[in-house]
Amino acid sequence: MMCNMKYVVSVIFLSCFLLTNVKAQNLVPNPDFELRDFDYCGISSSSDLENALSDWYSPTSGSPDVFFTDIASSCWNFQPISTYPGPIGLKGEQLPRSGSSMVGIFLHTIATFDQREYLQIQLSSPLVSGGKYLVECYVSLADYTEFASNGLGFHLSTTAISSSNDDVLAYTPQYAVTNTIGVTQDWVRVFDTITVTDAFDYLTIGNFGDDASTTTEVNPTASLAPGTYGAYYFIDDVRVERVIDDPTASLNQLDILNVSIFPNPTTDEIHIELPVTGTIVEIELMDAHGKIVWSVKDSFKKYTVDMKGFEDGIYFIRVESESATYSGRIVKL
Secondary structure, eight states: OOOOSOEEHHHHTTTTOOOOBBOOOOOSSSTTSOOBSOOOOSSOOTTHHHHHBSSOBOSSSOOOEEEESSSOTTSTTBSSSOOOOOSSOOOOOOOOSSTTEEEEEEEEOSTTSOBOOOEEEEOSSOOOTTOEEEEEEEEEEOTTOSEEEOOEEEEEESSOOOOSSSBOOOOOOSEEOOSOBOOOSSOEEEEEEEEOSSOOOEEEEEEOSOGGGOOEEEOTTOOOOTTOOSEEEEEEEEEEEEEBOOTTTHHHHHTTTOOEEEOSSBSSEEEEEOSSSSOOEEEEEEOTTSBEEEEEEEOOSEEEEEOTTSOSEEEEEEEEOSSOEEEEEEEEO
């Protein structure tokens, strides 16, 4: 149907904008890996993740790495440009999406080896069976790794899953990426809205498929240095939060932000207006593949996004304050 040139959030739900109201309580402790117990320097062992970061650990003998921007530049795991001389090659030059820490895991190593690395955490409270939850993280392919891969998935469980080796965890994730992610210079949002079937209390992140079912593509920026084999990804900003779709209650709740976004559809730019200044909001605009094409975190009243150079199609916008999260679609013509 035709849409008015200007949308006020309180009517978006009833017209062209699919709007979701969420109480923005992230159930992942230490979601951005910034709560640190120990800043190790070097190539990690299987216990270093748990020793370095609060709450996170490896559920297998695999050895996820933690990367810091505020340790000695001679450390292998310093970002963005380590002066480490070898013998193990550097993974890449990506900066954390937020803060000064991020983690890295292998989704695939050497063909037929079926080696994996995983991240696991206990949620701050169990999920409500039958509830709908947004589960997400941001990933970036390491610049110098050999391959890009698909398969990154989220597994929710009532108890911790584990293994004494570094083989594939033979569990079925509630969500897994089907396409390869080859972006090295930016962060890609991996997410899904999941209706849970139990009071899940643990989140495990990694590739739950074996090598035979995992698709890889050559990374054109691979260095082929020792230790840069396989498909290695940086990960940051993990989230699990309850999604409540309640159109009968949305009018009052939407007034919390009272965002105006116009015009929609657009051929060149969109304008985003908040009712007052001083409220910190984070706004992200993503393409249909989940790649963030524009973002801001600030307290201004008005924002303009120049979309002239964007491809035509559907884009997703997310506006988040401390009290609520709203998301919807924008059409670029």
